[in-house]
Amino acid sequence: MANAQSIILHHYPSSPYSEKIRLALRMKNLAWAGVTVPVILPKPDLMPLTGGYRRTPVMQIGADIYCDTAIMLPELERRFTLPALNLPGHEGLAKMVAAWTDGKWFQTSVGVIFGTNVDQVPQAFIDDRVKMSGQGFDVEAMKTAAPMLRDQWRAQLMWIEERLEGGRHAGTGDWLVGTKPGLVDVHAFMNPWFVEQTVPDFLERCFEDAPLTRNWFKRLKDFKGQLPEELTGADAIAIAHAAAPRLKPASTDDDLRGFLPGTRVAIAPDDYAKDWVEGDLVVANAERVILARQDAQADNLHLHFPRTGYSLKAV
Numbered sequence: 001m002a003n004a005q006s007i008i009l010h011h012y013p014s015s016p017y018s019e020k021i022r023l024a025l026r027m028k029n030l031a032w033a034g035v036t037v038p039v040i041l042p043k044p045d046l047m048p049l050t051g052g053y054r055r056t057p058v059m060q061i062g063a064d065i066y067c068d069t070a071i072m073l074p075e076l077e078r079r080f081t082l083p084a085l086n087l088p089g090h091e092g093l094a095k096m097v098a099a100w101t102d103g104k105w106f107q108t109s110v111g112v113i114f115g116t117n118v119d120q121v122p123q124a125f126i127d128d129r130v131k132m133s134g135q136g137f138d139v140e141a142m143k144t145a146a147p148m149l150r151d152q153w154r155a156q157l158m159w160i161e162e163r164l165e166g167g168r169h170a171g172t173g174d175w176l177v178g179t180k181p182g183l184v185d186v187h188a189f190m191n192p193w194f195v196e197q198t199v200p201d202f203l204e205r206c207f208e209d210a211p212l213t214r215n216w217f218k219r220l221k222d223f224k225g226q227l228p229e230e231l232t233g234a235d236a237i238a239i240a241h242a243a244a245p246r247l248k249p250a251s252t253d254d255d256l257r258g259f260l261p262g263t264r265v266a267i268a269p270d271d272y273a274k275d276w277v278e279g280d281l282v283v284a285n286a287e288r289v290i291l292a293r294q295d296a297q298a299d300n301l302h303l304h305f306p307r308t309g310y311s312l313k314a315v
């Protein structure tokens with residue numbers, strides 16, 4: 001039965017960012033529990049935990065809530081050290097790779113997927129994402145752009161093929177950086193996985209030019225891991241309520257703007273879904289921000305956000 005030490009992932013099956021975390025959990029063979037969250041708002045059982053952050057996934061361990069995969073992966077590495085996915089000798093590289101997989105490549109994937117399947121997308125989903133992003137959803141423009149984006153998508157897949165080819169010549173193995181699978185592989189896996197969910201024929205066509213990548217993708221899919229224990233949102237809130245945030249000495253020594261512990265602040269993603277989450281500052285350093293929040297249902301929480309991709313302000 002899940003408890004205050006359990007890894008709880010708030011996710012939904014088709015979420016590509018969630019798949020990064022699920023893959024890392026499989027590669028580390030960790031036990032975990034899952035709460036299936038709605039694909040669109042409202043998310044009434046998530047908001048008490050996140051204070052308004054609506055994106056997917058969210059990771060919870062007791063009363064510590066991790067918003068954004070960029071902070072979940074380092075946390076999993078720190079708490080569950082073996083097998084290491086932040087490979088010795090390649091530290092830092094995975095985050096740089098993620099800037100590409102989550103940025104340019106992800107945008108290309110979204111264009112390929114919606115440009116191909118736009119007629120099947122439910123109106124409620126379109127309305128939700130238009131509201132979230134503050135941008136329009138031009139069906140005809142998406143269809144027109146799709147062929148060009150498919151070219152761009154394959155070009156980026158070929159970067160992986162080139163890397164694997166290079167590694168093969170150097171005799172360093174089957175993975176993107178060296179002889180073991182790690183976080184670079186996890187990040188690079190997301191876009192092919194996302195595309196495979198909805199346009200598998202297109203992925204297969206790209207793999208014809210990228211046979212090493214096809215095998216690499218299959219090797220990553222072969223990680224079995226453990227099946228999650230299924231929890232409800234109410235179970236997860238009860239676990240948070242019964243737990244206390246992991247003790248962290250309040251420290252903002254490393255903050256560039258001189259915020260002090262206890263300062264009332266708000267934080268939001270800087271790209272889209274800019275929902276500000278308010279709390280009292282506990283930790284601010286180069287890597288992360290931790291806010292303390294009190295919630296009527298979940299009680300005392302610590303919310304963890306990465307620094308990159310987020311704006312922090314005093315309120």
Ligand SMILES: N[C@@H](CCC(=O)N[C@@H](CS)C(=O)NCC(=O)O)C(=O)O
Nearest residue numbers: 015016017039054055056068069070
């Ligand atoms: N930078 C975030 C991105 C997460 C993200 O954009 N997730 C998508 C779904 S995979 C999302 O939140 N969509 C809106 C929603 O699920 O409500 C992360 O790495 O966790």
